[in-house]
């Protein structure tokens with residue numbers, strides 16, 4: 327029985343920005359009150375993990391244990407935990423849901439205020455860490471999840487139990503990329519039948535927006551990506567058109583001109599899934615005058631800002647953002663898992679690579695190759 331005792335296990339530690347992760351033994355403390363210790367079975371690597379490791383995340387701090395797209399089994403719970411129990415299959419939630427704070431009660435957002443401040447500092451709600459290396463140094467938590475460890479500790483508001491029949495090597499992707507893109511289409515934008523949609527960036531997030539727009543019956547789903555390798559995937563997930571702005575434009579034509587021409591004046595909805603602030607501007611300006619909405623999903627580096635002529639907004643275009651697809655993790659994850667189990671939500675199709683956990687640095691390299699959507703890591707290997 328490991329309950330109540332520290333566990334020694336393998337983790338991938340980010341000691342320094344821009345350096346490979348160090349795979350080593352660490353010690354994971356038992357969960358305190360309102361905390362949950364999870365045996366992480368599978369985790370994928372999201373672009374945001376690479377972004378933070380690269381050093382451009384204003385909240386990035388080291389040494390830390392990254393990873394936020396993970397699923398596993400509850401090993402033990404601290405005092406006062408009622409929403410999950412040992413043995414439950416769970417997904418870690420980087421967007422907590424306490425159901426009690428001003429945000430949760432507002433009915434207007436999925437953002438929750440309960441643990442966000444400490445989460446951003448890389449510590450548990452009591453201000454301390456549950457991770458230590460063999461030298462006895464504290465290691466920081468990340469996004470309230472830290473799934474790049476065989477065992478992790480999260481706040482009880484940052485975890486949801488799921489159907490134990492759902493395969494954890496697939497449902498880990500619901501911890502971020504698939505849920506984020508799909509939710510941005512069906513919840514944040516609330517795309518309706520017949521709407522026209524453009525998605526900039528065909529990674530897992532962008533292709534999940536495509537999936538959501540397709541499920542809603544959008545009439546035109548245009549994917550914009552600088553890599554032609556993304557065309558077939560885009561069509562497979564439901565895109566009607568693919569444009570590569572580095573070669574698919576006429577002389578003097580901008581991507582905005584091209585999209586406006588393709589849609590008789592602009593799109594009902596556009597989505598940035600690149601994190602590039604120039605792309606964000608194009609996405610806004612490709613929206614239809616009077617009502618087009620552009621949803622920012624991509625995460626931009628420290629110091630980057632968005633700009634456009636205010637006239638773009640005066641004339642009815644709307645700039646919005648979306649975190650975790652607007653999905654409330656504890657209330658709504660069960661529905662997404664059911665949709666997946668019923669064949670209504672594609673998840674398996676995003677898994678292009680599988681690796682053992684100790685090969686995690688290669689998984690970060692995979693991200694930079696056009697043939698990779700998600701690499702799933704098996705924490706037992």
Ligand SMILES: NC(=O)C1=CN([C@@H]2O[C@H](COP(=O)(O)OP(=O)(O)OC[C@H]3O[C@@H](n4cnc5c(N)ncnc54)[C@H](OP(=O)(O)O)[C@@H]3O)[C@@H](O)[C@H]2O)C=CC1
Pocket residue numbers: 372373374377502503506526527528529530531532550551552553556599600601602605622623624625626648649650651694695696699
């Ligand atoms: N708001 C939220 O809740 C979340 C935000 N994110 C963020 O969303 C973004 C997408 O994540 P993810 O899908 O994992 O990332 P990926 O890197 O897999 O996907 C991004 C895609 O955008 C393409 N791209 C890059 N530059 C351009 C450009 N100028 N024009 C068109 N396409 C371009 C990339 O091509 P190439 O591969 O050739 O570079 C790639 O295909 C990231 O910024 C990530 O940090 C992720 C999850 C949640």
Ligand SMILES: N[C@@H](CCC(=O)N[C@@H](CSC=O)C(=O)NCC(=O)O)C(=O)O
Pocket residue numbers: 372374375383384385386421437442502625649650
């Ligand atoms: N730390 C960054 C911002 C990072 C960010 O915007 N994260 C997204 C999720 S990205 C997942 O892969 C998010 O949900 N943001 C909302 C939040 O509360 O963090 C910075 O400081 O700029």
Ligand SMILES: [Zn+2]
Pocket residue numbers: 372373374375394395502503
């Ligand atoms: Zn992510």
Ligand SMILES: [Zn+2]
Pocket residue numbers: 422423424425426427428429430431437438439440
């Ligand atoms: Zn809350």
